[in-house]
Amino acid sequence: MELTTIELTKQYGSKTAVNHLNIALSNGVYGLLGANGAGKTTLMRLLCAIQTPTSGKIILNGKSIVGLGEKYRSLLGYLPQHFGYYPDFAALDFLLYVAALKGLNEKTAKRKSEDLLESVGLSAESNHKIRTFSGGMKQRLGIAQAMLNDPHILILDEPTAGLDPKERVRFRNLISAFSKDRIVILSTHIVSDVEFIAEKIIMMKSGQIIHFGKPHEITSEIDGQVWECSVPTNRAEQYTATLNISNLRNEENGCTVLRVIAEDTPIANAVKVQPNLEDLYLFYFKGENDR
Amino acid sequence: MSKLIRFELRKIFTTRLTQIALIAVLLLSVLFSFSTYQNKYAFDGVSNEGTGRTAVEIDKSMAAKYEGILTDEKVQQMMSDLVPKSDSHGLNAIYIYRNAMQSAVAARFSDINGNWNGLSVSDVFGKEEIKIGYVDGWLSTSQNIAKVFFILSLVIIIMIAPVFSAEYGGVDNIILTSKYGKTKCATAKVIAGIFAVLMVTAFVAVINILIGFLLYGSKGLDCSILFAPLSFVEGYIPFNITCGTLLKYQIILAFTSAISVAGFTLILSAVCKNQMVALVASATVHVLPIMLPVAETSTLFRFIVLLPLYHSQFLSIMSVEQINGGMLYAIWAIPSALAFLMIGCIASRKAFAKHQVS
Numbered sequence: 001m002e003l004t005t006i007e008l009t010k011q012y013g014s015k016t017a018v019n020h021l022n023i024a025l026s027n028g029v030y031g032l033l034g035a036n037g038a039g040k041t042t043l044m045r046l047l048c049a050i051q052t053p054t055s056g057k058i059i060l061n062g063k064s065i066v067g068l069g070e071k072y073r074s075l076l077g078y079l080p081q082h083f084g085y086y087p088d089f090a091a092l093d094f095l096l097y098v099a100a101l102k103g104l105n106e107k108t109a110k111r112k113s114e115d116l117l118e119s120v121g122l123s124a125e126s127n128h129k130i131r132t133f134s135g136g137m138k139q140r141l142g143i144a145q146a147m148l149n150d151p152h153i154l155i156l157d158e159p160t161a162g163l164d165p166k167e168r169v170r171f172r173n174l175i176s177a178f179s180k181d182r183i184v185i186l187s188t189h190i191v192s193d194v195e196f197i198a199e200k201i202i203m204m205k206s207g208q209i210i211h212f213g214k215p216h217e218i219t220s221e222i223d224g225q226v227w228e229c230s231v232p233t234n235r236a237e238q239y240t241a242t243l244n245i246s247n248l249r250n251e252e253n254g255c256t257v258l259r260v261i262a263e264d265t266p267i268a269n270a271v272k273v274q275p276n277l278e279d280l281y282l283f284y285f286k287g288e289n290d291r
Numbered sequence: 292m293s294k295l296i297r298f299e300l301r302k303i304f305t306t307r308l309t310q311i312a313l314i315a316v317l318l319l320s321v322l323f324s325f326s327t328y329q330n331k332y333a334f335d336g337v338s339n340e341g342t343g344r345t346a347v348e349i350d351k352s353m354a355a356k357y358e359g360i361l362t363d364e365k366v367q368q369m370m371s372d373l374v375p376k377s378d379s380h381g382l383n384a385i386y387i388y389r390n391a392m393q394s395a396v397a398a399r400f401s402d403i404n405g406n407w408n409g410l411s412v413s414d415v416f417g418k419e420e421i422k423i424g425y426v427d428g429w430l431s432t433s434q435n436i437a438k439v440f441f442i443l444s445l446v447i448i449i450m451i452a453p454v455f456s457a458e459y460g461g462v463d464n465i466i467l468t469s470k471y472g473k474t475k476c477a478t479a480k481v482i483a484g485i486f487a488v489l490m491v492t493a494f495v496a497v498i499n500i501l502i503g504f505l506l507y508g509s510k511g512l513d514c515s516i517l518f519a520p521l522s523f524v525e526g527y528i529p530f531n532i533t534c535g536t537l538l539k540y541q542i543i544l545a546f547t548s549a550i551s552v553a554g555f556t557l558i559l560s561a562v563c564k565n566q567m568v569a570l571v572a573s574a575t576v577h578v579l580p581i582m583l584p585v586a587e588t589s590t591l592f593r594f595i596v597l598l599p600l601y602h603s604q605f606l607s608i609m610s611v612e613q614i615n616g617g618m619l620y621a622i623w624a625i626p627s628a629l630a631f632l633m634i635g636c637i638a639s640r641k642a643f644a645k646h647q648v649s
């Protein structure tokens with residue numbers, strides 16, 4: 001399965017949210033990283049055909065998805081960043097409704113819905129009304145809904161938002177097990193969520209892809225530019241104001257260990273360390289956003 | 292498909308506002324009917340006088356005396372039996388109300404002093420054969436039904452406006468990316484919407500007709516609407532149809548109104564950003580034609596009355612003309628409503644499928 005975008009562009013008035021974007025995705029898990037407003041959600045909506053591109057197109061196995069219609073959507077699973085639900089529906093009812101929309105027959109719908117509620121840890125609440133759910137529970141219901149039709153293309157927009165650490169781990173395991181022979185794209189701001197499960201990282205900025213590759217490949221870009229150094233805690237604040245700090249950890253002896261991204265030695269006693277994705281993310285976004 | 296339709300029906304009928312609106316229309320039906328009934332007044336000219344049930348009984352027994360085809364002899368008899376000549380205190384005898392039969396004969400055949408105005412039955416009604424009897428009860432019912440059906444058309448807007456637009460609160464993301472979201476789901480919404488509208492209209496019509504039977508019985512349904520108390524003479528439908536026919540037309544018009552309203556509300560539901568906008572827009576589109584300054588004599592009026600607002604307000608559309616075989620112009624409401632519905636179905640499905648999620 002190969003999903004390709006050709007010169008994909010989406011403009012809102014004068015704002016270009018996705019800008020002449022070209023990418024070819026084959027089976028695998030893709031982590032989509034980018035600052036607020038980088039265009040992640042817009043890209044995903046375009047891929048889901050719920051927004052029409054201003055120009056450019058999306059091709060699945062050589063055919064435009066516009067022409068594929070139902071055939072394309074039957075391969076699709078989507079978790080929106082923000083979504084609505086019917087407050088008076090029970091969780092199971094909601095899944096049965098989505099299953100009907102996805103064309104599952106009654107028996108399969110029931111079985112898949114129950115299985116997925118189990119997978120996301122909601123089976124005990126399956127008959128509770130959604131209005132009684134916490135944010136994280138709704139999010140997990142959203143994940144379950146996206147996977148009902150065993151989608152070959154699974155698009156998850158910030159799936160781990162609102163999940164507690166235990167649920168994040170459960171989610172990662174769910175996706176790892178599910179992703180074989182499928183295209184899974186997930187966006188996130190929590191780099192550690194994708195660091196281990198994503199085979200490829202897509203880094204977006206201002207509607208364009210600035211990096212695309214395996215996690216260790218793309219971090220090699222900043223090899224030698226990540227440092228750790230120890231400074232007195234009372235002066236740490238002063239450093240955070242001037243340096244690009246990716247992490248900071250207070251030690252017991254009144255010192256703070258800073259992880260700094262910089263081309264040259266930022267502070268006298270700094271030592272080079274292995275860069276990770278978060279460092280790369282900060283290297284590119286330095287706390288800014290695109291809005 | 293049937294599963295999707297059931298889900299859509301469930302969404303329609305579990306909406307709080309819809310439930311409240313439906314209860315309100317039922318309560319109003321009962322309220323209008325019973326208050327009209329309670330306010331009925333009749334005096335038999337001798338000793339018997341009363342309101343409510345007593346009044347209806349007096350009117351019915353007076354009507355029983357003169358039942359049948361209206362003749363010049365009957366007119367004379369009624370004039371002398373019923374129309375007061377002495378106690379008019381300077382009031383035009385036509386406007387004195389004692390009971391339904393007296394008012395009916397006075398309205399057509401009395402001068403201001405309560406004497407015969409010299410007109411014969413054929414002077415007033417031409418060649419028409421006028422069957423007279425107790426029509427007051429059903430004519431009042433008919434007036435109440437018009438109010439109820441107008442309220443019902445607003446209830447239908449409340450029911451249908453959210454059909455598509457409520458999804459734009461965020462479920463559209465999920466629906467429109469699912470296999471059948473842009474196709475069968477949109478169709479299911481349209482079907483469920485129309486089905487719900489037809490069910491509710493039928494239910495409200497049945498309730499109101501039942502209340503009519505309960506209060507007034509079946510008497511008068513086969514009598515002409517033309518020989519009626521004064522309030523039903525001026526500006527009323529000028530054709531010799533029976534009360535039963537009148538009610539049949541009104542019920543047909545209730546349905547045509549309902550499906551026409553459903554038609555354009557579906558479109559607005561699919562194109563408006565949210566349900567509140569859809570609701571207000573639909574209500575405005577529905578009620579606005581009342582402001583149109585079109586004279587009843589203008590040819591444009593014939594088209595304007597085909598708008599659903601005028602279906603429930605049956606007087607205008609039913610007064611346009613009588614076409615062959617006793618059929619009224621109002622029958623054109625049927626093709627017009629079907630057109631509204633067809634356009635509504637097609638356009639709303641298209642708009643929903645094209646909806647841009649944001």
Ligand SMILES: Nc1ncnc2c1ncn2[C@@H]1O[C@H](COP(=O)(O)OP(=O)(O)OP(=O)(O)O)[C@@H](O)[C@H]1O
Binds near residue numbers: 016036037040042649
């Ligand atoms: N419906 C819209 N109308 C106008 N502008 C929009 C619309 N949707 C998005 N944008 C703009 O497009 C740009 C990209 O937005 P998008 O939601 O795709 O970003 P994102 O990467 O998903 O951000 P976040 O991390 O905050 O979710 C932003 O500048 C946003 O303001």
Ligand SMILES: [Mg+2]
Binds near residue numbers: 040041
């Ligand atoms: Mg987003």
